[in-house]
Amino acid sequence: MNKVIQFSKKNKLLTVVVFSYIVLFIFMPNKAMLSLQNSLYYVKEMLMIMPVILLLTALITAWIPKKTIEKNLGKNSGLKGAAFSFLLGSFSAGPIYAAFPVCKALLSKGASISNIVILLSTWAVVKVPMLLTEAKFLGPKFMITRWILTTISIFVMGYITSKLVKQKDLPSYDNKEISTTNSLTISSTYCIGCGLCEKIAPNYFKIKNKKAVVLNQDINQKDIETVNKAVEKCPAKMIKSI
Numbered sequence: 001m002n003k004v005i006q007f008s009k010k011n012k013l014l015t016v017v018v019f020s021y022i023v024l025f026i027f028m029p030n031k032a033m034l035s036l037q038n039s040l041y042y043v044k045e046m047l048m049i050m051p052v053i054l055l056l057t058a059l060i061t062a063w064i065p066k067k068t069i070e071k072n073l074g075k076n077s078g079l080k081g082a083a084f085s086f087l088l089g090s091f092s093a094g095p096i097y098a099a100f101p102v103c104k105a106l107l108s109k110g111a112s113i114s115n116i117v118i119l120l121s122t123w124a125v126v127k128v129p130m131l132l133t134e135a136k137f138l139g140p141k142f143m144i145t146r147w148i149l150t151t152i153s154i155f156v157m158g159y160i161t162s163k164l165v166k167q168k169d170l171p172s173y174d175n176k177e178i179s180t181t182n183s184l185t186i187s188s189t190y191c192i193g194c195g196l197c198e199k200i201a202p203n204y205f206k207i208k209n210k211k212a213v214v215l216n217q218d219i220n221q222k223d224i225e226t227v228n229k230a231v232e233k234c235p236a237k238m239i240k241s242i
C-alpha cells in the first residue's frame with residue numbers, strides 16, 4: 001500500500017488520469033471505452049513515431065558538431081538561421097510532440113530560442129503537405145492569406161520569446177566546462193535514471209531510487225575530463241556545474 005501511495009505522489013498526473021478513468025467506467029462505461037480507445041490509438045502512434053525521433057535526436061547529439069549548430073541556428077545566425085529554422089519546420093514530418101526532443105537536442109547544441117520557436121511553430125502549423133490539403137478544402141486565397149499572417153506571427157513570437165525566456169531557464173541549458181572549483185547539481189525532475197553518469201564517473205555519480213545523485217563534490221584535477229564526459233553525455237542534459 002505504501003508503495004502505491006509513494007508511486008501516486010511521484011506521478012500525480014498519471015494518478016489523476018487513472019482515477020478519472022475509474023470514475024468514468026463506473027458512471028459512463030460507454031464514454032470510458034471510447035476514451036480508452038482514443039488513448040490507445042495515440043499511444044500506438046507515439047510508439048511508432050518516437051523510436052525514429054529519438055534516433056534522430058541521438059544522431060544530432062552525437063554527430064553534428066556544436067559549432068555547426070551554433071553557426072546555422074545560434075543566436076548570431078541572423079536571418080539565415082531564421083530562414084533555415086522555418087524551412088526545417090515546413091518540410092518536417094510527424095506530429096508536433098515529435099519536435100520537442102529534436103528541439104531540446106538542438107538547444108543543447110547551441111541553437112537560439114527564437115530559432116527554436118520558429119522551428120516548432122512552423123512544424124505545428126506551416127507544413128508544406130498540409131498547405132496543399134488546406135488549399136484543396138478551403139481554397140488557395142484562404143491558404144495564402146493564413147500562411148502569410150501565420151508566418152509573420154511566428155517570427156514575432158520567436159523574437160518576443162527570446163526576450164522573455166533565456167537559455168538558463170531551459171532544462172537543456174548547456175554547462176560551462178567543469179573545473180575543480182565547480183559544484184555539481186542534478187535535477188531529479190528531469191533525470192531519466194539511465195545510469196550513464198554513474199557508468200562514466202562512478203566516483204562522482206550514483207543511482208539512488210532510479211535517479212542520479214552527486215556522490216562527491218571535490219573534483220580531482222585528474223578526473224575533470226571524466227566528469228566533463230559524464231556531463232556531456234547525459235541524455236537529459238541535467239548535470240550542471242555551478
Ligand code: SF4
Nearest residue numbers: 191192194195197234
Ligand atoms: S546520465 Fe543524466 S539522465 Fe542519466 S542518470 Fe545520469 S543524470 Fe540522470
